[in-house]
Amino acid sequence: MTDPDCLFCKIVTGVLPSTKVLETDRVLAFRDINPDAPTHVLVIPKDHYANVAELARSDAALAAEVLAAAADVAAAEGVTESGWRLLANSGPNAGQEVFHVHLHVFGGKPLGPMISV
Structure with a gap:
């Protein structure tokens, strides 16, 4: 099921382009268009x-x-050993x-503190 008004659903259906990093039957990973680190991939x-x-x-599996x-993205990007960050913002107050x-997969450089208050 997709939402015709959703940006990421448009990427899934091919209406909008993306640079794919990984794809399975149910998951897509693509590069962020405004990366915050050398590795910045979105997994949806x-x-x-x-x-x-x-x-x-709804679907724990x-x-x-x-x-x-x-x-798998972190491994393919070569950041498993040096370290990588996984981030999921949920709701407007989280950004x-x-x-x-x-999920944002960040890596490829020291990432600093997790939250800046």
Whole structure:
């Protein structure tokens, strides 16, 4: 199921282009268009879920696939040993801008503190 108004659903369906890093039947990973690190890849389920909680409650197996795909991306990008960060913003106060669950995979440089308050 996709949302025709969702930016990431448009990427899944090919309406909008992306630079794919990994793709399975149910998961897509692609490069962020405004990267914050040498490795900055977004990992999404192909089906539309607004946030992490909705995905986890609706399809735990798919949530696990998304998480495993993030680890596969880190390995493919060569950042497993040096370290990588996985980030999921959920809701507007957390900074979520696209309301289709997505995990950011960051790596390739020292990433500094997790939160700047």
